[in-house]
Amino acid sequence: MPAPAPNVYAPPEGEPPRAVYLHVPFCQHRCGYCDFTLVARQDDLIPQWLTALGNELQRLDRPYEVDTIFVGGGTPTHLNETQLEEFFQLIRSHFNLSENGEFSIEANPDGLTDSKLTLLQQCGINRISLGVQSFDDDVLQVLERTHRADEAQEVIHQCSEFIPDVSLDLIFGVPDQQLELWQTTLETALSLPISHVSTYGLTFEKGTAFEQRRRAGDLLPVMDDVERNMYAFAIDVIPESGRAHYETSNFAMPGHECRHNMVYWDASEYFGFGPGAARYVNGVRSTNARNVTRWIRDWLENRDSLQDHEVLSADARAREAIYLAMRLVRGLNVPEFETRFNVSLTELVGNEVTHHIEGGMLEVVDGWLRLTREGRFVADSVMIDLV
Structure with a gap:
C-alpha cells in the first residue's frame, strides 16, 4: 500500500523558506511551443481561481516574511486591474516582503498600460520579466506571439519608467531563423534599458502544437550546429554589454541577478501556490495539479490538489544540489x-x-x-x- 502523501502545508520545521512562487494560469492565447500550466480565453474562471488561491494560502499556519516573491504564469498581467488588486491583497495577507526584497512579475508586451504599470508599482513590484522572445516580426509570427517587434521596444521603455528592473526572455533556434536574425535581436535587446536577459533554445515539448507539427513535418527544427552558434554568440556578446553570464540561460548587470531563481539553483527551500506550482518545504518536493479546472474545483472544496510529491533522502538532496549548481557559471x-x-x-x-x-x-x-x-x-x- 503506498505511503500517504505528506502534509505539504505543514509548518516549516527549521528556518522557513524565504521565497514564494505564485502561479497565474491565464492567457489570451496559448503559443504553439508553450507547455506551461494555463488556460486561454477562459477569463470567466478568474474569480473562482482567486477564491481557490485564497483557500490554498489559508493552509499556511501564519504570515511569513520572505526575501523574494515571483508571480509567474500564464500571463499574470492578463488580469484586469480590479483582479490584480485582489490578487496582491491575498499576497499581502500571507507574506511580508523583507526590506530590499525582490518582487517579480511576468508579463507580455501587449496589454501593459500606464495605468496597469502604475498599479504594479504601487503594489510593490520592482522587477518585471517580459516575454518578448524576438525583435523580428517574422520570427514572432512563427512563434505565434501576439505583439510586434516595435511594440515590444516601446513597452520596454514604458516599463523602465515605472519598474526599476526590466528583464527580457528571448528564444533562439526557431525554425527558419538564421544566425544573423538572432544577432540582430540580441543587438536590439542590448540597446534597450534592461538589467537582465534570459535566452532559451526552442524546445518541442510533448503535447504542444509545435511538437505535433514537427512530427508531421510541418515545422522543422534548426540544425544543431546553427543552434550551437546562436548560443555561442549569446554567451560571447551579451557580457560585453556589462550583463554578466551567471547561469546557463541568464545574464545580468552586477547586482541584478534574479534572486528568486537563485533560490532554486542554490537548492534552497521555497513556497509555491496556484495550479502547477512547485514547492520545496521540509525536504519534500511537491507539485500542484496542472489541470487548472481540477485545481480550482479541489480548492473551492478545500481539498489539497497535488500532482506529485517526493520526500528527498539526504543522498538525493546532495546530488540535486550538485545538479542545480552546475547551471551557475560560478x-x-x-x-x-x-x-x-x-x-x-x-x-x-x-x-x-x-x-x-x-x-x-x-x-x-x-x-x-x-x-x-x-x-x-x-x-x-x-x-x-x-x-
Whole structure:
C-alpha cells in the first residue's frame, strides 16, 4: 500500500523558506511551443481561481516574511486591474516582503498600460520579466506571439519608467531563423534599458502544437550546429554589454541577478501556490495539479490538489544540489557543499567528475567545480552524469 502523501502545508520545521512562487494560469492565447500550466480565453474562471488561491494560502499556519516573491504564469498581467488588486491583497495577507526584497512579475508586451504599470508599482513590484522572445516580426509570427517587434521596444521603455528592473526572455533556434536574425535581436535587446536577459533554445515539448507539427513535418527544427552558434554568440556578446553570464540561460548587470531563481539553483527551500506550482518545504518536493479546472474545483472544496510529491533522502538532496549548481557559471563551492551536506564530493561523484575534467567539460578553480566553456554546450548530459 503506498505511503500517504505528506502534509505539504505543514509548518516549516527549521528556518522557513524565504521565497514564494505564485502561479497565474491565464492567457489570451496559448503559443504553439508553450507547455506551461494555463488556460486561454477562459477569463470567466478568474474569480473562482482567486477564491481557490485564497483557500490554498489559508493552509499556511501564519504570515511569513520572505526575501523574494515571483508571480509567474500564464500571463499574470492578463488580469484586469480590479483582479490584480485582489490578487496582491491575498499576497499581502500571507507574506511580508523583507526590506530590499525582490518582487517579480511576468508579463507580455501587449496589454501593459500606464495605468496597469502604475498599479504594479504601487503594489510593490520592482522587477518585471517580459516575454518578448524576438525583435523580428517574422520570427514572432512563427512563434505565434501576439505583439510586434516595435511594440515590444516601446513597452520596454514604458516599463523602465515605472519598474526599476526590466528583464527580457528571448528564444533562439526557431525554425527558419538564421544566425544573423538572432544577432540582430540580441543587438536590439542590448540597446534597450534592461538589467537582465534570459535566452532559451526552442524546445518541442510533448503535447504542444509545435511538437505535433514537427512530427508531421510541418515545422522543422534548426540544425544543431546553427543552434550551437546562436548560443555561442549569446554567451560571447551579451557580457560585453556589462550583463554578466551567471547561469546557463541568464545574464545580468552586477547586482541584478534574479534572486528568486537563485533560490532554486542554490537548492534552497521555497513556497509555491496556484495550479502547477512547485514547492520545496521540509525536504519534500511537491507539485500542484496542472489541470487548472481540477485545481480550482479541489480548492473551492478545500481539498489539497497535488500532482506529485517526493520526500528527498539526504543522498538525493546532495546530488540535486550538485545538479542545480552546475547551471551557475560560478559552479559549486565544494567546501561549502561538503559542510552543508556532510558528504565528500569525491565519494559521491568522484569518478564522474574526474571523467569530465579529463574530457575538458569540467574544471576546478579555487575550490569551485564548474563547467568549462565547452562544457556549457553539453551541460545537460554532464549534469545528468553527476546525479
